[in-house]
Amino acid sequence: MSIEFLLTTIIVVISPGAGVLYTLAAALSRGARASVVAAFGCTLGIVPHIAAAVTGLAALLHTSAIAFQVLKYLGVAYLLYMAWMTLKEHGALKIEAGAAPRSATQVVVSGILINILNPKLSIFFFAFLPQFVHPDQPGALAEMLELSAVFMLVTFVGFVAYGLCAAAVRSHILSRPRVLTWMRRTFAGAFAALGAKLAVDR
Template identity: 75%
Template sequence: MSIDFLLTSLIVVASPGTGVLLTLAAGLSRGARASMVAAFGCTLGIVPHMAAAVMGLAALLHTSAIAFQTLKYLGVAYLLYMAWTTLKEQGALRVDKDMSPRSARQVIVAAILVNILNPKLSIFFLAFLPQFVSAADPHPLGRMLELSLVFMLLTFVVFVGYGLFAAGIRNHVISRPRVLTSMRRTFAGAFAALGARLAFAER
């Protein structure tokens, strides 16, 4: 396992994106347990992209404009939906005192969808992983799977860190209605901005 791979992966994972945003929102609105659930869901959302890259299916998104655009606009629609529900106090920043089983499932589903509906992740894996697999490696598939699992582990650990930080300041936020309202608007705007960025993304 090269240092270059670990550093590059850490930079990619720690960079603010939809997964980070959702995990922060879960920590702020529902506490530490919810943030860990969100981090787990975001990590699970990587699996289809990882599998697509390992099996070469991500190449389809790179070569087929229709496939890429279809998945992309589904992702855009979902991010805009997240922005709307957050603003209406029904989405990512809905404040719950307890993390019920139903709300846990909702967080996991939302986190998985956020990553699944991002075609850039598949293309990222397609371009990223092969750079760290030697042409002389006798088991390239196993090596790619190993690297992918390390990437997923880093994702989970970093996202849990983000979520626990958000959970730590939760009481300071929810005890101040104006701050909570501002946070809702900020998160809704961020989801909308990420949706707009994805809408203009090219293969």
């Protein structure tokens, strides 16, 4: 594993996206434990994309407009659903001190869906991983699997760091109703913007 791969991975992971947003929202709504569970779910959500890249199935999404569009609009619909639920103060993103706890399974499934319904991730890994693998040498598959494992580890650690930082200021936010209102609107708008961005991607 090269230092270039590690640095590139860190930059990609810390760039704000739907997974980071979901982890932050989980931290603010449910606390540190929920943020770790959300980060785990988001990390699991990239496993199918990595598997698709490693096996070459991502090429199908790259060449088949129908396959890409179907998966893309499922992702758009889910992001818009998250935006609506956030705005209406329901579900996983209800930021309230006395909110009833959600099961770890529910938080994980939501995190998985956010990433698994983003077809750009398959194409990203299909283009990203081979740049750091020597295909003409034996063990190329094992090397790609190793890089994939490192990427997942960095993703989990990075998302957990985001979540723990947000959980640290949770009490200050919960004590300010106006801040809560703007937080909900901001998260809802961010999810909607991510959905709109995904909708116009080709």
